[in-house]
Amino acid sequence: MMLKKKALYLSYTGLLEPLGRSQILAYLSRLSDEYQFTIVSFEKANDFAEASKVEALREECVSYGIDWQPKIYHHKPRLLATLWDLWVLLQATWTFSHSGRAELVHCRSYIPAIAALLVGKVTKVPFIFDMRALWLDEMIDAGRLDRNSIIHRILVLLETKLLKDAAHVVSLTQAAVDYLQAQQSHLKSQKFSVITTCVDLSKFITRKAENSPKKLGTMGTVISGWYHLDWLFLTLQTQMKKDKDATFKIVTRDSEQALRKLATQYGIEGSKLEIISSTPNDIANNIANIKAGLLYFTSGVSKLGSAPTRMGEFLACGIPVIGNRGVGDMADLIEHYKVGVVIEDGSQQSIDKALASLDSLYQDKNLSERCRNAAETYFSADSGADKYRKIYKSIISHD
Numbered sequence: 001m002m003l004k005k006k007a008l009y010l011s012y013t014g015l016l017e018p019l020g021r022s023q024i025l026a027y028l029s030r031l032s033d034e035y036q037f038t039i040v041s042f043e044k045a046n047d048f049a050e051a052s053k054v055e056a057l058r059e060e061c062v063s064y065g066i067d068w069q070p071k072i073y074h075h076k077p078r079l080l081a082t083l084w085d086l087w088v089l090l091q092a093t094w095t096f097s098h099s100g101r102a103e104l105v106h107c108r109s110y111i112p113a114i115a116a117l118l119v120g121k122v123t124k125v126p127f128i129f130d131m132r133a134l135w136l137d138e139m140i141d142a143g144r145l146d147r148n149s150i151i152h153r154i155l156v157l158l159e160t161k162l163l164k165d166a167a168h169v170v171s172l173t174q175a176a177v178d179y180l181q182a183q184q185s186h187l188k189s190q191k192f193s194v195i196t197t198c199v200d201l202s203k204f205i206t207r208k209a210e211n212s213p214k215k216l217g218t219m220g221t222v223i224s225g226w227y228h229l230d231w232l233f234l235t236l237q238t239q240m241k242k243d244k245d246a247t248f249k250i251v252t253r254d255s256e257q258a259l260r261k262l263a264t265q266y267g268i269e270g271s272k273l274e275i276i277s278s279t280p281n282d283i284a285n286n287i288a289n290i291k292a293g294l295l296y297f298t299s300g301v302s303k304l305g306s307a308p309t310r311m312g313e314f315l316a317c318g319i320p321v322i323g324n325r326g327v328g329d330m331a332d333l334i335e336h337y338k339v340g341v342v343i344e345d346g347s348q349q350s351i352d353k354a355l356a357s358l359d360s361l362y363q364d365k366n367l368s369e370r371c372r373n374a375a376e377t378y379f380s381a382d383s384g385a386d387k388y389r390k391i392y393k394s395i396i397s398h399d
Contacts, residue, residue, distance in 0.1 A: 002034070004034060004035055004036040004065075005034065005035050005036070005103055005104070005392070005396050006035070006036050006038075006100075006101055006102055006103050006104075007035045007036070007037050007038075007102065007103065007104045007105075007106055007392070007396075008037075008038050008040070008093065008096045008097065008101070008102035008104070008105045008106070009024070009028060009037055009038065009039045009040070009105075009106045009108070010040050010041075010089060010092070010093065010105060010106070010107050010108065010112030010113075010115065010116065011024055011039065011040070011041040011042070011108040011109075011112060012041075012042050012073070012085070012108065012109050012111045012112055013041065013042070013108060013109070014041055014042060014043040014044055014047055014048075014070075014073065015039060015041040015043070015057060015061075015068065015070065016043050016044070016047040016048065016050075016053060016054065016057060016070075017043075017044070017047065018280045020041060021057075022197075022198065022199075022200065022280070022309070023197055023198060024039070024041075024108065025060070025061075026198055026200060026381040026384075026385075027198065027381060027384055027385050027388055028064070028066060029064045029066075030381065030382065030385035031385055031388060031389060031392070032064040032065050032066060034389070034392075035392065036065060036067075037064075037065075037066045037067070038066075038067040038068075038069060038096055038101065038102065039061070039066060039067070039068050039069065040069045040070075040071060040089065040092045040093075040112075041068070041069075041070055041071070042070075042071050042072070042073035042085060043070045043071070043072060043073060044073055045072055045073070048070065048072060054070075069092065071085070071088050071092070073085065078144075079151075082111065085111065086111055086114060086115060089111065089112055089114075089115035090115045090118060090119060092115075093105060093115045093116055093119040094119050094122075094123070097119055097120070097123040097125045098122070098123050102125055103125065103396050104125065104126055104127070104128070104167075104392065104395055104396050105119075105120070105125055105126070105127040105128070106127070106128045106130060107127055107128060107129055107130060108130050108132060109130070109131065109132045109133075109135065110131070110135050110155075110158075110159070110162070113127065113129045113130075113131075113162045113166070114158055114162070117158075117161060117162055117165060117166075120165075126167035126395050127166055127167060128166060128167060128168045128169075128170060128391065128395070129162050129163065129166035129168070129169045129170070130170040130195075131162075131169060131170065131171055131172075131176075131305070132172060132305070133172060133176075133302075133305040133306060134176055134179070134301065134302050134304060134305040135159075136152070136155055136156065136159060137300075137301045137302035137305075138302040138305075140152070140302070141300060141302045142225075160184065163180065163184065163187055163190060164186065164187070164190070166190075167191070167395045168191045168192075168193065168391050168394070168395060169190055169191065169192050169193075170192075170193050170194075170195050170388075170391070171192060171193075171194055171195075171305060172194070172195070172196050172197060172305055172306065172307040172328060173194060173196065173304065173305055173306070173307050173328035173329045174194050174329050174332075175304040175305070175328050175329055175332075176304045176305035176328070177192045177194060179301065179304050191394075193387055193391055194329075195384045195387050195388065196307040196312075196329075196378060196379060196384070197307045197308075197309040197312065197379070198312070198379055198380065198381040198383075198384045199309065199312040199313055199316050199375060199379040199380065199381070200381060201316050201375060201376060201379075201380050201381075203281070203283075203284050204284045204313060204316035204317050204375075205284065205288075205317065206316075206317060206318035206368055206369070206371070206372045214239065214243065214246060214291045214292065214358075214362075215246070215247050215248060215249055215289055215290050215291050216235065216236060216239055216246070216248050216249075216290070216291065216292050216294055217248055217249035217250055217251070217287070217290040217292075217293065217294065218232060218250055218251075218252075218293055218294045218295065218296075218310075219250070219251035219252060219278070219283065219286075219287055219293070219310050219313070219314075220251075220252060220308075220310045221252065221253070221254060222250065222252055222254055222259070223254040223255060223258060223259070225298070226297055226298050226303075227296060227297055227298070228296035228297070228298060228324070228346055229262060230346060231294075231296040231324075231343075231346035231351070232294055232296055233262060233263060233265075233266040233268065234266065234346065234348065234351055235294055235296075235322070235351050235354075235355070236248045236263075236266065236268055236273070237266040237267060237268060238348070238351050238352065238355060239355060240267075240268065240272065242355065246272070247272055247273070247274065248268070248272060248273045248274070249273070249274045249275075249276075249287075249289070249290055250273070250274070250275045250276075251276055251277070251278050251283065251286050251287055252275065252277065253277045256275045259273075259275055260273070260275065283313060284313070284316075284317060287313065287314065287317060287319065288317060290314075290319055291319065291320075291362075292319065292320050292321065292322060292340070292358055293310065293311070293314035293319055293320070293321040293322070293340075294321070294322050295308055295310065295311055295314075295321050295322065295323040295324070295327075295330065296322075296323070296324055296343070296346070297323075297324065297327045297330075299324065299325065299326025299327055300326065303326060303327045303328065304326075304327075304328060305328060306327055306328045307328045307329065307330075308327065308328070308330060311323065311330060311333070311379075312375055312378070312379030314371075315339055315371040315372065315374050315375035315379065316371075316372060316375040316376075316379065317371075317372075318367075318368035318369065318371045318372045319368075319371060320339050320340040320341075320358070320361060320367060320371055321334065321339065321340040321341075322340055322341045322342075322343055322354050322358060323340060323341075323342060323343070324342070324343050324344075324345075325342060325344070333374070333378060337370065337371075337373075337374035337377075337378075338361075338370060339367075339370055339371045339374050340358075340361070340371075341354045341357045341358050341361065342354075
């Protein structure tokens with residue numbers, strides 16, 4: 001029997017959150033045949049208060065041989081709370097690293113990576129910097145960090161050190177890797193891998209194309225400042241003028257009242273627009289009758305590291321998408337796999353052109369199958385786990 005290698009996984013995202021389950025446990029469960037994982041995650045107090053869910057998740061982890069060590073996430077006051085959580089991470093990383101219970105530390109995002117970097121100076125245990133996004137740029141765009149402030153300068157120095165000293169760096173997108181290497185020439189020799197967000201393809205079934213009016217739609221958070229709502233409703237309005245029978249759908253937990261108020265400004269009647277919320281388990285059924293997903297995200301440096309999970313979910317259902325440039329690798333993927341249309345901007349001319357291109361795309365009988373194949377190639381958890389396995393083996397000796 002092969003002795004499993006020991007790995008410590010640090011996450012500032014809770015394992016009880018939908019994102020934690022889909023983007024952490026989905027991978028580690030597949031790697032648990034060769035690696036004995038200890039997961040240290042930070043859980044929201046409300047999530048951790050649900051004892052039955054905590055126990056169910058703990059039992060699931062045990063079934064994979066995973067030792068789950070949950071901590072409580074602190075968020076106020078922001079700076080002090082983050083420093084406290086970092087201290088907790090430092091203690092946990094030291095405990096497992098210096099005792100020989102971790103031959104590798106896998107860090108999901110910046111705060112865990114800082115802990116691994118500092119502890120690793122003493123223990124010499126290598127760490128993977130799984131950066132997930134361009135966090136500092138996201139913080140600046142969200143108004144949570146002032147560019148060139150003292151805190152920003154300290155974080156930039158830490159980011160540079162993390163990128164340089166990590167045994168391997170994982171990015172959600174190739175666009176982010178290209179940007180980082182262009183900004184810091186010394187990173188051209190660093191080992192980077194691109195592993196995007198994953199989708200549990202077993203929950204998504206490709207539906208056959210229908211001859212019914214084209215139901216355009218989207219899903220996820222749209223009232224956030226990160227989504228072009230004006231582009232969305234102008235697209236729906238334009239489609240409604242082209243096809244009087246067209247209907248639309250938004251699957252979201254955002255305010256229905258706010259969305260309907262905006263829809264009326266574009267002449268979209270209540271009966272034309274369906275707005276529903278969905279649990280993660282029901283999302284496949286709730287988007288099944290959408291014929292094209294509209295992915296209109298704000299662009300910029302901070303979004304170069306973004307990989308919209310909802311794109312993978314649409315494609316897994318065989319649904320093409322319309323998306324814009326400047327958001328990670330989204331536009332490149334749409335064009336490479338021919339699974340939708342890339343829109344240049346939110347002008348009426350661009351929207352008219354995109355909808356006309358979508359009509360032409362619908363004539364391709366292989367479109368739905370091609371969408372599914374793209375999801376299986378790029379967004380599958382199996383594919384992502386295989387990439388992580390190669391990274392682990394390149395760092396830890398398997399003699």
